[in-house]
Amino acid sequence: MTLEAFLLLAAALFAVGLYGALSQQSIVMLMMGLELMINGLIVAGGAFWYFLAPGTADGQVLVLVAVTVMALEMAMGFAVVTAIFRAREVDMTDDAGDLSG
């Protein structure tokens, strides 16, 4: 159990989440990818606290923020999906390309 092992887990979760966020067509499935990416960040934050700087609580505070961000991201994401579905019956990313350059 080393820092590298924990960071490897974090990187794997982040990469899997990135794949989901890039590839999924359904907006709600895309959000699952984002959640997985934040999950990786949480692992990295906890590992940095324990293996590098356990003297102060900074790493723990970071994890706390990341967990909150995760919940807020889910809430805002579903509100946006609900709003866009109400307005245009759209729940796929390909149909919501208003901002595509």
Add this chain to the structure above:
Amino acid sequence: MAVAFWILAAVSVAAGIAVFVVDSMARATFALLASLLAVGLAFLLIDLQYLGVLIILMMVMEMLIMAVFMIMYMMNPAGLMPMKMVHNNRVAALVAGAVFALLAVGIFLTPWPRRRGEPPADPTHALGLSIMGPKMLVMMVIGVAILATMISTVVLATHRGRYDRYGDDLTRRPPDDPGPGHAHSPQPPVEHHHACGAPNPGEERT
């Protein structure tokens, strides 16, 4: 400890991959929950009992709420048909693999600093003192962010608010309501009231 960690890590990543493999969004949600639970349990191995239990409890509730929404948006009830809704699949997989490789190389090549300090006897106590002391600004920002999220989610998810009914300056009378009422009735109510000679409640104000 090491064995437990590697088992939890394997479970976490496998469940994370399962999120995008299973045929139903509800199953995907529970796969994500399994991944998060494994992470929460891994936190128990590095003395973060409070945060580990917090992640477990919070994510159980979050994913249960999420499951309701996922079922709501699920176009494939019960997962009886294969569900594969992806675009640009190969590029996405390549990018994800490249990012993982890059991160892994960085992880093993970086000369990480030596550990400073020892974990306190009670990390939860240290966290509590921190967020109620020097890190209080973080907690205040989190609180405001949660409040802002609550307000914006309600605003976004509201079907018809007062601005839809009364217009942008809230002066439209009668309100623009669907269904039987003034705005969308087949006969224009203004004409009707004029013909009867009855006062129009909406007109009196203008």
